[in-house]
Amino acid sequence: MKKYALILALCALLGGPLFAGGQQGSSGAETGKPWEPSRNVDWIVTSSAGGGSDIFTRVISDIMVKEGFSKATIMVTNKTDGGGEVGRAQVANTSSALADHTLLTFNSGDLMPMVKNTPNRIAMFKPIGVLAVDKQLIFINKTSAYKTFQAVIDAVKGGKKVVMGGSKGDDIATYNLLLSEMKWTETQLPYITYDSTNDALTAILGNHVDIVISKPAASAGYVEAGDLLPILALSTERYTGNLSGAPILSELGYKNVEIPVWRGVVGPAAMSAQAQAYWSDILKKVSETQTWKKDYLEKFKLMSDYKTFEEATAYMTKYQADYMAANGIK
């Protein structure tokens, strides 16, 4: 008998998690009243737990619950198959009542590979809002031979090769824009794509690349410790605080290069207009809380940039059009 008890116990242990995810609330939206969620909400994140998108999502859903903005239970699920494409395609194709209860964290860094590698486009989603934007800077190691970006420019002009490191998506787009503005080729300023900004920062700390592109939050600790120095802000104005020493390109006689890195939320194309407005309104409320400003924007050195669903739709669509034009995608 003991054997069977053991087997039963094992089965219960293993089977438990499977059933835990299966509960669903009752469905069916009532007409007349303003729309409200009537079942559990599935919030898909297409990168792994603990990463930037995951933290963004969990902070928002936490605030929604704590402040009582939404009574629905929100379940954050990480779907990382196919580099996130599977999760995105799944949300795009969600229909019926589920569509009103499905959210997807969607960033500029998600849009680029999706447009580049799949036939999916922003039109297959209902944008709900944009909450924050980030910009990038170029950093050098404190022991680097180049002390300023002007020195980098001189070196490239003098026929030297300067190696640049960075992460995927946004960083590559910024690199390409920088190349075209400086009229350099990929041989003059070769770019090494790392899996994450952290990997790129590791490379520059070990002096394996000459310059690195990074967002302010990821590099903050190294700048504070004096290991990395900012030499160029890829923005239309200088940063403040310990990043204020980095000039912008227009100060060096070029046009400013700036690719905003945005973080937003979308729903499936089949989401009703009422649900879209409802979620957009909740995100607005979240963006106005102190917790959001202190625990997210300030901590990750992001700029607040709330956009309603109408503004977000226009913004994401234009962003996609620009990206496709710049990369020759039809």
Add this chain to the structure above:
Amino acid sequence: MENVLMLFGGFQTVFAFDNLAACLLGAVLGLIVGAMPGIGSLAGCALLLPLTYKFSPTTAIIMLGALYYSNMYGGAFSAILLNIPGDSPAVMTSVDGYPMATKRGRPGQALFVSNISSCIGGFIGILILTFTGPALAKVGLLFGPAEMTSLLLMAMTSVGWLMGENPIRGVISTLLGIILATIGMDTLSGSPRFNFGSLYLMGGIPFIPFVIGSVGFAQIIKIMASRGSLSSQLVVNKLTIRGSLPSLSDLKRLLPPALRSGVLGTFVGVLPGAGATTAAFLGYAAQRAFKSKDPLGSGAVEGIAACESANNAAAAGAFAPLLALGIPGSGTGAVLLGGLIMWGLTPGPLLFSKSPDFAWGLIASLYLANLVALAISAGIIPFLVKILSVPVKLMIPLITVVCFVGSYSSSNSMYGVCIMLASGVLGYILDRNKYPIAPMLLAFVLAPMLESNMRKAFIISGGSVDIFFSRPISLAFLFIMMALILFPVIKAIIRALRK
């Protein structure tokens, strides 16, 4: 001496009641999570991370640190008893662990050898971390793309040691691993490769379902195909508590490989991008160069000790770059890094000076977690081995369920299950035709790292191979690699000349 004082400060932090409780809880959860196939330390930490946001940062990291750490213990349980690695670092453990448990009928000893080696490897790793933490992390930084390429090339030559009797079959298995590893996104150019239009394949073949299938599920197919005639193999000697304790000679045999792998593993753990899995592979491969009483792969104590010690040491070593520089050495490290930010700390070079309580509390908790994990597992081993006395007709459905759940939970989708089933069939066909599986798995882990580092090195050098010879560390590894290749040849020539 300063480090020792700081460490005692750390112990004071750990012995506060809530931290102690967190450490114990983390160690127990880690064992469970590690023992369940598919849910490795990465998923375990990721699942628990949101729960810890309410904790103080020190308590939170102590719990997750203990979890990460004791997870390396748990992973060996199912690898040894069921031939299904609980997490990827335990893949190599099953190579000798499973035969020792079944063919040699010494499951209790196999588990004890694995856990004692884990403990030794862990202590070596933590000691090195305590005394050289920040300096060790700086050594890791010296490893750029060129150095990593040479190191990985050297590691790839060690595949030769895993091949078994027939080198040609071994090479074919290795190449198969490389081919499968190239499926998915090209990390440097960001374009999909060999995905045949499938969105799923765009992300490549996930390692955990691949391992569960090709090792564990293939085993099930094999037992089913032989219609229970293998069942006699699973008969185990008397399963008493005393009968599962290791003998003195077992302990003597495990010590040298455990010590060697401890040092090697710590070092591999510090390197960027190489984690506990790579360390276990290298520890096992290195053991080939030393004497083992039984041939490796047939249930040798030395084989289990070499890889289990290495993966625990690597888990400790990975904390050096994480704490000293804010650089994650592995996927789990990246999750912990995300946690640091959530808890309001700035990971990076200032962590040791700005939050010494936190950093040293974590290190102290690793010592404690190591002991707790050993004590708990020693207590449950005599009961665990009873799993083997479950009749085959019940074992098969049970293990099949474990394979399904494990591969599903690796990415929360049926894709993992499909991969598991397909690699199960592949593993069965390979095994039936006497192709070794281990070289395929090793190549699958190492090839993507080798490719991306080599291409990065060529971007830096502008296509010139000089970069591998002009850097001292890289050159040294290339020399060792050549020596490894030429050694058997020269030995054979000398032997021929003597005759």
